[in-house]
Amino acid sequence: MSERHDRHVSDRHVYEYAVLRVVPRVERGEFVNAGVLVYCRPLAFVAARTHLDETRLLALDSDVDLxxxxxxxxxxxxxxxxxxxxxxxxxxxxxxxxxxxxxxRSTIVQPGPVHTGLTADPAAEAERLLEVLVR
Known part of the structure; x- marks a missing residue:
């Protein structure tokens, strides 16, 4: 590997993330992605980014407590x-x-499975994940 590649890889850190799901009626198993949680241990970083698509949520349950x-x-x-x-x-x-x-947990907002990745900027990664997985 080149020195440039080694330096680029060493600038990145392992992070974990989970999607936040809104489950208005647990018995139906339907949900709307409404946010992401991102944790990067080496940088002591944890953040949540959220976006609630109320129209989609109301389509699943018109009586949901927005x-x-x-x-x-x-x-x-x-x-x-x-x-x-x-x-x-x-x-x-x-x-x-x-x-x-x-x-x-069995509340209306539930975390999905945890996944991992590599990033040099966990805050930017949180924004990227929100855009890709939620919006």
Whole structure:
């Protein structure tokens, strides 16, 4: 390998991500992708990017609590951001917050499976994943 290739690879870090899904009626198994969680351990980075397509969600369940879904997505973003917005998770490191957020749950906003990749810029990767997987 060339020195240039080695340097390029060494600038990239392993990251993990999961898609956030809104499941308005669990018994039907239908969902709308509404965000991504991204965690990069070497950079102590964790973030959530969300976008709720309300029209698609209402097509699955016209009675869905949109304000409740918006609040749940904001809460996920708050936990990722840390500080006062993270509530009880405020003092946890990025990894613990990510692991807590990807734990299986039966609420209307649920994490999908965790996947991995390589990136030099996890914040840009979060935006890219949001565009590709959600919007």
């Amino acid at each position: 304000e409740g879904v918006r609040a749940a997505l904001r809460a996920v973003e708050g936990v990722c951001a840390g500080g006062d917005a993270a509530g009880q998770a405020a003092h946890d490191d990025a990894g613990r917050r990510f692991r807590w957020l990807i734990a299986p």
